[in-house]
Amino acid sequence: MLFSGNASYSHLELAFRLTCGPDSYGPDCTFCVPTNDSTGHYSCNNVTGEKKCLDGYQRRECNDCVPAKTCSPERGYCEDPGDCVCYPGFSGDDCSELVCSGQICNSSSCKREHKFLSYTCGQECVNDTCECQECPCEVECGENGECVRREEGDTCECSEGYRYNGELCETIPTTATRELCNRKWCFFFSPDHCYTHKIHYCHRVWYNRK
Template structure:
């Protein structure tokens, strides 16, 4: 039975990891119980903890396979009291609303013997409280007292990779491709790479002096001219084709210099 539950919890956690934006981490520091039914055979006594996050208003409500987030610890071989040094229990979640959620922690003991190879699960502790799910690197310390047990723990909320904000719902992932050229700061804000600008850093910054009304760039440092303009900075107009002794102020003009006339400014008026 214990093996079935562990497998069941692992399947749930794997499914949650796909869609989760944050992780609720809980450390069990110590657990003490006066329950006489714990480890009554005094051999092969294993204890593990199941943690559930729930958005229900009733903090006592609990159903196996909590859909809002669930996690299970490793199994400890122990007696009626122990101090834990194991890694935190991780509960993936998607915070759908800021504020308070219910945390339900259940302690289980699984006993087996050579005469009875099947395992029996006994609930030896039930703790429920409400917390504020807010992203923080600091651990909050708590002591929970049950009818026959005491649980000392700490918890924190951390965002998954690429997620930011108090609610872990702001997504930012550095990239340098056609969809954007940027990195992310510690708050998840987009920071354009050198040579790029715009809301998603898709616009290249042209070379210094480039007349952007007459030219453009596809990569940083370029200055490609629109039709009718030329020069390193795209600030020189192109004359009408075949214009000989003329100038232009706008593309395709042929304004004759003094002493010249005709469509192409090729007629000497002094002759």
């Protein structure tokens, strides 16, 4: 501090120097205390005060562990750096193996929804893996067709020259008849084809054009 003056005026000059307190760094005095506990795992940059995550940790507060490189983030997570804890339905060092653990699976395979598994068939798993028998197809097709599973339900895929009549695969007739047409919401129209107001059923099951 400098002071000077006389009888008519005075002059005062002040000089200040600001210093950061303990554990504060940089021009903005960023506060940072090195930590390695449940609140975080980091050291501090001696110039800027920026947090530097310790090996095996990540994110802003350095409180999230880094899983093993082979660990799939959709199938597993870490509780400690470098490990891989599997979500339900997965196993193995990298959580790559699907398991059922006595649950139910569909057509010898598990279906994953989000991070968990769902099952729709009713077949028991074998040896904690999805080695289930194929769910039985519920449609009788006869010797000229094969039952197939689709999202809308089981149906028949008939051999060439045959069509599914709702009960089994039968020979496709060369002409339409009243007996053939007057079923499944279909009506006899002419020797060429049947007519219906529900054309989907008539076309798929009974419709026949030369």
